[in-house]
Amino acid sequence: MSTAVSPLAVPLPALPPLAGVRLSAAAAGIRYQGRTDVVMMEVAPNSTVAGVFTSNKCPGAPIDWCRTALKGGKARVVVVNAGNANVFTGKAGRDACAETAAAAAKIAGCQPKQVFVASTAVIGEVLPHEKIVAALPGLHEALSEDNWEAAARGIMTTDTFPKAATQTALIGDATVRITGIAKGSGMIAPDMATMLCFIFTDAKIPAEILQSMLKKGVDATFNCTTVDSDTSTSDTVLLIATGQTKHPRISAADGKSGASRMLSDFARALNDVLLDLALQVTGDGEGAQKRVRIDVTGAKTAKSAKRIAMAVANSPLVKTAIAGEDANWGRIVMAVGKSGEPADRDKLSIGVGGVWMAREGAVVPGYDETPVVAHMKGKEVEIAIDIGLGRGAATAWTCDLTHGYIDINGSYRS
Amino acid sequence: MSTAVSPLAVPLPALPPLAGVRLSAAAAGIRYQGRTDVVMMEVAPNSTVAGVFTSNKCPGAPIDWCRTALKGGKARVVVVNAGNANVFTGKAGRDACAETAAAAAKIAGCQPKQVFVASTAVIGEVLPHEKIVAALPGLHEALSEDNWEAAARGIMTTDTFPKAATQTALIGDATVRITGIAKGSGMIAPDMATMLCFIFTDAKIPAEILQSMLKKGVDATFNCTTVDSDTSTSDTVLLIATGQTKHPRISAADGKSGASRMLSDFARALNDVLLDLALQVTGDGEGAQKRVRIDVTGAKTAKSAKRIAMAVANSPLVKTAIAGEDANWGRIVMAVGKSGEPADRDKLSIGVGGVWMAREGAVVPGYDETPVVAHMKGKEVEIAIDIGLGRGAATAWTCDLTHGYIDINGSYRS
Numbered sequence: 001m002s003t004a005v006s007p008l009a010v011p012l013p014a015l016p017p018l019a020g021v022r023l024s025a026a027a028a029g030i031r032y033q034g035r036t037d038v039v040m041m042e043v044a045p046n047s048t049v050a051g052v053f054t055s056n057k058c059p060g061a062p063i064d065w066c067r068t069a070l071k072g073g074k075a076r077v078v079v080v081n082a083g084n085a086n087v088f089t090g091k092a093g094r095d096a097c098a099e100t101a102a103a104a105a106k107i108a109g110c111q112p113k114q115v116f117v118a119s120t121a122v123i124g125e126v127l128p129h130e131k132i133v134a135a136l137p138g139l140h141e142a143l144s145e146d147n148w149e150a151a152a153r154g155i156m157t158t159d160t161f162p163k164a165a166t167q168t169a170l171i172g173d174a175t176v177r178i179t180g181i182a183k184g185s186g187m188i189a190p191d192m193a194t195m196l197c198f199i200f201t202d203a204k205i206p207a208e209i210l211q212s213m214l215k216k217g218v219d220a221t222f223n224c225t226t227v228d229s230d231t232s233t234s235d236t237v238l239l240i241a242t243g244q245t246k247h248p249r250i251s252a253a254d255g256k257s258g259a260s261r262m263l264s265d266f267a268r269a270l271n272d273v274l275l276d277l278a279l280q281v282t283g284d285g286e287g288a289q290k291r292v293r294i295d296v297t298g299a300k301t302a303k304s305a306k307r308i309a310m311a312v313a314n315s316p317l318v319k320t321a322i323a324g325e326d327a328n329w330g331r332i333v334m335a336v337g338k339s340g341e342p343a344d345r346d347k348l349s350i351g352v353g354g355v356w357m358a359r360e361g362a363v364v365p366g367y368d369e370t371p372v373v374a375h376m377k378g379k380e381v382e383i384a385i386d387i388g389l390g391r392g393a394a395t396a397w398t399c400d401l402t403h404g405y406i407d408i409n410g411s412y413r414s
Numbered sequence: 415m416s417t418a419v420s421p422l423a424v425p426l427p428a429l430p431p432l433a434g435v436r437l438s439a440a441a442a443g444i445r446y447q448g449r450t451d452v453v454m455m456e457v458a459p460n461s462t463v464a465g466v467f468t469s470n471k472c473p474g475a476p477i478d479w480c481r482t483a484l485k486g487g488k489a490r491v492v493v494v495n496a497g498n499a500n501v502f503t504g505k506a507g508r509d510a511c512a513e514t515a516a517a518a519a520k521i522a523g524c525q526p527k528q529v530f531v532a533s534t535a536v537i538g539e540v541l542p543h544e545k546i547v548a549a550l551p552g553l554h555e556a557l558s559e560d561n562w563e564a565a566a567r568g569i570m571t572t573d574t575f576p577k578a579a580t581q582t583a584l585i586g587d588a589t590v591r592i593t594g595i596a597k598g599s600g601m602i603a604p605d606m607a608t609m610l611c612f613i614f615t616d617a618k619i620p621a622e623i624l625q626s627m628l629k630k631g632v633d634a635t636f637n638c639t640t641v642d643s644d645t646s647t648s649d650t651v652l653l654i655a656t657g658q659t660k661h662p663r664i665s666a667a668d669g670k671s672g673a674s675r676m677l678s679d680f681a682r683a684l685n686d687v688l689l690d691l692a693l694q695v696t697g698d699g700e701g702a703q704k705r706v707r708i709d710v711t712g713a714k715t716a717k718s719a720k721r722i723a724m725a726v727a728n729s730p731l732v733k734t735a736i737a738g739e740d741a742n743w744g745r746i747v748m749a750v751g752k753s754g755e756p757a758d759r760d761k762l763s764i765g766v767g768g769v770w771m772a773r774e775g776a777v778v779p780g781y782d783e784t785p786v787v788a789h790m791k792g793k794e795v796e797i798a799i800d801i802g803l804g805r806g807a808a809t810a811w812t813c814d815l816t817h818g819y820i821d822i823n824g825s826y827r828s
Contacts, residue, residue: 058751058759088747088759090776123744124777233748316730316815317823324824330537333502334647337472345472345502362504363538401730403820409731410738410816 007379008283008291008399009161012152016166017145018179019202020044020242024142025154028135030128031083031121036154038132040139041078041198042108044242049075049116050210052218054235061086061093062117065101066236069113073207075240076110078198079117079132082157082183086119086127087233096129103133107140118196120183120234121157152181155196158408159183159284165276169203169269171262174247176203178269182277184284197222197237197277203266204243206252209259213267214239221274222281224306224396239270282397287404291397292322292381299392304341308385309396311339319401325376327352327369336385347388352376360388421793422697422705422813423575429562430580432593433616434458434656436557439568442549444542445497445535450568452546454553455492455612456522458656463489463530464624466632468649475500475507476531479515480650483527487621489654490524492612493531493546496571496597500533500541501647510543517547521554532610534597534648535571566595569610572822573597573698579690583617583683585676588661590617592683596691598698611636611651611691617680618657620666623673627681628653635688638720639696639727639811653684696811701818705811706736706795713806718755722799723810725753733815739790741766741783750799761802766790774802 021043025036051070053063069075079100086093101115108115119127152162166179180199205213218237250259260267283291294312299305312318315335321328329350336343346361353375357367375381381400435457439450465484467477483489493514500507515529522529533541566576580593594613619627632651664673674681697705708726713719726732729749735742743764750757760775767789771781789795795814 055754056748056751057754057757058747058762085744088744088762088772088775088777090760090774092776123747124772126777233751316819320820320823323820326824330499330502333472333537334470337470337647340469340471343471346504348472348502358502358538360504361502362506363502363540401820402824403817405730406734406737406815406817406820409734410740 005160006284007289010280010283012149012162012164013166015148015164015179016177018177018200018242019244020047021200022143022145023147023151024139024144025147025150026135026139026142028081028131030081030131036150037082038135038139039080039151039154040104040136040143041151042143043075043200043240044244045076047075047240047242048073048205048207048210050207050214050239052214052237054233056233056235058088058233060119060234061089061097062119063234063236064094065097066116066118069116072113074114075116075238076114077104077108077116078238079104079115079136080155080196081119081127081132082155083121084119084125084127085121085123085234087123089124089126092126096127100129100132103136107136116238118234118236120196123233148179148181155181155183157183158286161284163277163280163284165273165280167269167272169266171203171250171266172248174245176201176245176247176266178273180273180277182281184281196234199237199239199273201239201241202243202245203241203247204245205241205250205263208252209250209263210239210241213263213270217267217271217274221271221278224309224394279397282399285399286408287402287406288399289402289404290322290379290381290400292383292399294383294385294396294398295393296385296387296395297393298387298389299394300342300390301392302394303392305387305392305394306396307341308336308339308343308387309394311335312383312385313396313398316401319398322376322381323400323402327357327372327376329357332383332385333358342389343387344389349386349388351384353382419574420698421703424694424697426563426566426576426578427580429578429593430591431559432591432614432656433658434461435614436559437561437565438553438556438558439561439564440549440553440556442495442545444495444545450564451496452549452553453494453565453568454518454550454557455565456557457489457614457654458658459490461489461654461656462487462619462621462624464621464628464653466628466651468647470647470649472502472647474533474648475503475511476533477648477650478508479511480530480532483530486527488528489530489652490528491518491522491530492652493518493529494569494610495533495541495546496569497535498533498539498541499535499537499648501537503538503540506540510541514543514546517550521550530652532648532650534610537647562593562595569595569597571597572700575698577691577694577698579687579694581683581686583680585617585664585680586662588659590615590659590661590680592687594687594691596695598695610648613651613653613687615653615655616657616659617655617661618659619655619664619677622666623664623677624653624655627677627684631681631685631688635685635692638723638809639692693811696813699813700822701816701820702813703816703818704736704793704795704814706797706813708797708799708810708812709807710799710801710809711807712801712803713808714756714804715806716808717806719801719806719808720810721755722750722753722757722801723808725749726797726799727810727812730815733812736790736795737814737816741771741786741790743771746797746799747772756803757801758803763800763802765798767796
């Protein structure tokens, strides 16, 4: 596999401490040598938690564990390992989760159902969870509010750079912070699409409100990105609120509109963090050389627009054309058509890099190809598709499909 | 682009004359130089015709033309060009079809609606149909019952070998023949999936019976194959019966069961021809080095089994693993799960090359990897998936995803 860093990599932002969160990473030798591969994240007592998981029908054992734990609405510890996904491992996999959670709970002084676990990498091999359990005391000892980068690095698998994002938001006149880390670069697709993403805030927000905000945010960000249309068996987004910063009280009793009015800036910041992380994941798509943004307008409905955008984002022919720096709008027409969504060829318009190349069912005579060619040579490619039928709009993000993807996945059991 | 012949190529079979069919090919210079690119196929008066076309919502002008012409149920001439798909070409595209059909009809002495047209290759460029019209008199002059190979070669685009299949069948005690030619190697996906395929028989079968047999046959063959999940805007399968061989009369009045009893051997032979051609198309998948057969059993329904088989066949991660000769059954589990069809991880079994590697939700302890490794090095890879829930079964075919696909599609406007 290639070890070159993605050309779309971004520097890790400064990640100040977030009240109520301490992190640590250790090398437990799960699979990789000479690097950290187990991460512990401890949050303050009474922290609330929301989670969104893969829609894959064959989820890993950690997904089952987290879904059950989530019912309690409270979190104290998150334990993550890279190098083994603990997927399709039968009873041994379930036991690995339960025993890891029990051991972590004992050390942290909480209940096992307040421990969340996540694992990624190889499917079908029994997780050597005794290595994780053995690492837990050292991890607990090493917990620090300054270890964000170590945590972001410890959860990486085929990632070529660590991924994090942070934002502040106002609740009333109190400033709270939202910080997230993520990993993932292949087996990434819509329908609950991310690999692993852990987001923390020092705000105090009831679990049910947190859950509905997370779901809404993920739908518009992670679920609009794709690397290869393959939906992982391990996808997990957790959002944990430590409640360590004083601000006007948010209560489920405020009703939906009351809470959402008070949390409007928080929701904006949360979505910024989610989108930032989703784009970092897409930008580290296996073999990616270019990031692609697809804006669909004029569809019958927003749902239809999203399906069209994702059909284009998942088309191997569109993605290889972009890798070849060819603004092959014919392939975009094909992908719109194969989505199965309402579309009328004779009302369809396609633009690349701000230039409409095809308008209402035919090529624009004598359009200027020069700016299009220049745009295709850049690292960020923008495709505009107007369906011409209604007011539905959506945006999707993907990356190009290159030799790098074949190299990584054809020669490496990841 | 690579010009190497696919390792999965098969020699062209001997193609004896078929009563009532004459063919010819010419070099009209549509796009390619130094090769034939326009084909004429003339059939006897009163030949009946059936057709199945792309489900893509942005079909090419020739698809619209053929759908209308098909209503008449009769064919005299088929004109096919390679090098330009006549898709997304607006009024100019419609005019190109109408004028080509009018010119061919005049030469052949039939009505324009008995002329079928098909075009493939680049999307969005106006078809220089005057070059086709100019070639028609020469094509008509050159028509011969011995030109099957010339026709199979003249319709190729990125194909690395010409594709044909022939079978005989008994209707009563009369022997009839079915011969088909096909082209296609990319933008190939389910849901009415083929590029171009033209099948002829000397049997005499009413158009409505022909249509229902073709639809059924295509669903079980071409619609179960995929190269890259991209559904072409030009997909066309035509089946033409010239009625030149005497056999017991087939009439719509026989009723469905009467006709199907008399045509059972014909249906078997037709499906053999369709499957043979579909596998040749898959075996010429852009960049393909291996053909992959995916057998799904134990699904809730046959429909569910087909969706699962196609999800596996379309997974870039499964296809790159096969290219890397890695029997990575974890990725197969992932693809089963992402299909969204009913599946229970703990009842799922996965086999490769006849060896069950995973049984009922976990790896088979100590399974023998040696025959699996040997199987993966071969040109034909077989994957068995048992869902363990019901009796639904289906088979899908695909090819591996290699650097060749990226080469062809990242550097060539096809």
